[in-house]
Amino acid sequence: MNIIYMGTPEFAVPTLECLYNEGHNIxxxxxxxxKPKGRGKKIQFPPVKSKALELGLEVYQPDNINDRESIDMICGLNPDIIVVAAYGQILKKEILDMPKYGCINVHASLLPKYRGAAPINWVIINGEVNTGIAIMKMEEGLDTGDVILSKSIDINDNDDYLTIHDKLADIGGKLTVEAIKELAEGRANFSPQDDSKSSYAPMIYKETGHIDWNKSGVEIFNLVRGLKPWPIAYTDYNGENLKIHKVEFIEQTNKDIYGKIEKVSKDGIYVNVKDGYIIIKELQFPGKKVLTVGQYLAGNNIEVGIVLK
Known part of the structure; x- marks a missing residue:
């Protein structure tokens, strides 16, 4: 099948690879x-561009996918289908209606739940026990099109954004190949979404990571897992921005000041919350590397009694 592929981050790379390996004409x-990245602001390619160039594919990077030049280019190529995976721009109806088989989207949630920009983050932050991939026929609404195929996975306590991201990215590629096969053979089923069951996964910002120590231990535990590796959950320790990369939670009765550091050992920093203790296992101070608490304590101190804010 003749395909135009639209995608940008690491999540979209496995789908591109699967389509290429399946023998489709991309x-x-x-x-x-x-974009510039890191302290040196060195220009870096999006992961999808790097993979496309590695595979010998032509790459196009418009400022606006919906301008006349871009639309005319897409029309001139006469694709059978357009596959979209976390591209980062909304497509006009003129593009959506152009290909023979339309446009399909690889979405990282079990639609209609978690429509929007950051479904993987929010399913973890909100304590969901499962999530998945939905291959959707695109329309003008935000992630509202009919679902062609979907597959669910469990979310375990040891999962974080990174582990769920990698599992879903892998599933997304395989499911896209299957969806295109069903479309080509005329046996695809289009299941309308139930809008009454929809929920929204908005953009994640740095401020999303600010820990509210008045929340339950499970909520804080989930926030830390859901924001790794970016933007990372954080708190204020003695006026310094302390990033928290990994925690554990112990549930028990606790009436002390929430956010107060109760105990410090090489095994972790015990912080009071309303229903127990959050144990900080990995941390990062400004300008420093990510360290386990044991590594940090080898040359530094953490003060018991400080209230994190």
């Missing part, structure tokens, strides 16, 4: 612009 890979 006419063009469309991705977002290169």
């Amino acid at each position: 006419l063009l890979v469309i991705t977002q612009k290169d």
Whole structure:
């Protein structure tokens, strides 16, 4: 099948690889612009661009996918289908209606739950016990199109954003190949979404990671897991921004000041919460590396009695 592929981050790479390995004719890979990254602000390619160039595919990076130049380019290539996976721009109806088989989207949730930009983060933050991939026929609404295929996975306590991201990215590629096969053979089922069961997964910002120590231990535990590796949950320790990369939670009765450091050992920093203790296992102070608490204490101190804010 003649395919135009649109995707940008690491999540979209396995789907591109699966389509290529399946032998589809990938006419063009469309991705977002290169951006400066890191302290040196060195220009870096989006992961999808890097993979496309490795595979010898043509890459196009428009400022606006919906401008006349981009639309004319897509129309001129006459794709059978457009596959979209975390591209980062909304497509106009003119593009959605162009291909023979339309446009399909690889979405990282079990639609209609968690429509929007950051489904993987929010399913973990909100304490969901499962999530999945939905291959959706795109329409003008935000993630509202009919679902062609979906597959669910469990979310365990030892999962975080990174582990769920990698599992879903892998499933997304395989499921996309199957969906295209069903479309080509005329046996695809289009299941309308139940809008009454929808929920929204908004953009994640740095401020999303600010820990509210008045919340339950499970809520804080889930926040830390859901924001790894970016933007990372954080708190204020003696006026310093302390990033928290990994925690555990012990549930028990606790009437002390929430956010107060109760105990410090090489095994972790015990912080009071309303229903027990959050144990900080990995941390990072400004300008420093990520360390286990044991590593940090080898040359530094954490003060018992400080109230984190």
